[in-house]
Amino acid sequence: MSKIAIIYWTGTGNTLEMARAIEKGAKEAGADVDVFEVESFGGVERLKEYDGLMFGCPAMGDEVLEEGAFEPFFAEAESHLQGVPVALFGSYGWGGGAWMESWAERTRNAGAKLIGDGLAIENAPDDDGIAACEAIGREFAVSL
Template sequence: MGKTAIVYWSGTGNTEEMAKAIQAGTREAGAEAQLFEVEQFSPEEMGSYDGFFFGCPAMGDEVLEESSFEPFFALAEKKLAGVPVALFGSYGWGGGAWMEAWAERTREAGAKLFSDGLIVENGPTDEDLKACEALGKSFAEACGK
């Protein structure tokens, strides 16, 4: 795999912390991974990348963040057919239904979804960050760096 983009939205810093750990794991595997807050990345740039990590916490009634991330993803999902994708995010309540729905939506877009999404309750612990690093590394290795 050539270049991977890690695109996320984080309100409290939890999802950002996860994104940085994923980036570290991806780089440990020898892959190039660039980190972007969702406002810094446009769906028009997607053709320059070979794979994606998308990160967003559960919001409100277990949905994606509605003002920035959801509009971005609605455009991005139209470009995911055949593309390796991994999802991640944190939640404070509800148990992860938003990730299940997001994973299904991503599959329906035709993406090559890597796992069913990595979720962390509240702030990531050291163990959670290790899981994020492992996700980054295994994604890079499975996608051929």
């Protein structure tokens, strides 16, 4: 059984809702899944406890990752992603999702095995968005 960590930050609850739907999909595919708000995860050395990592963060400001907690964590985590299966997800309220494109490129440059190009959902996930989250959870779990 694959062990997956879903590590997220949320401001409005949209990214948490996505994380829970992704967790459901991954569990349906047989994975052991732990979900953490980024500040409760602990140090990046814990990343090695997992077979795959799923990171969730909404777009903030000028299409960037949240800068208070998530960005510093992810910046430190980058040096631990070489060869690791990773998936990205998050919500946005404006813009066209450029933050996800740059985050995906950054993750690939860190040497991660990025699964997909990242799931970006505008505002709160509707029924189709929840279904997409569950699907990425299943697909990620099966890929491990």
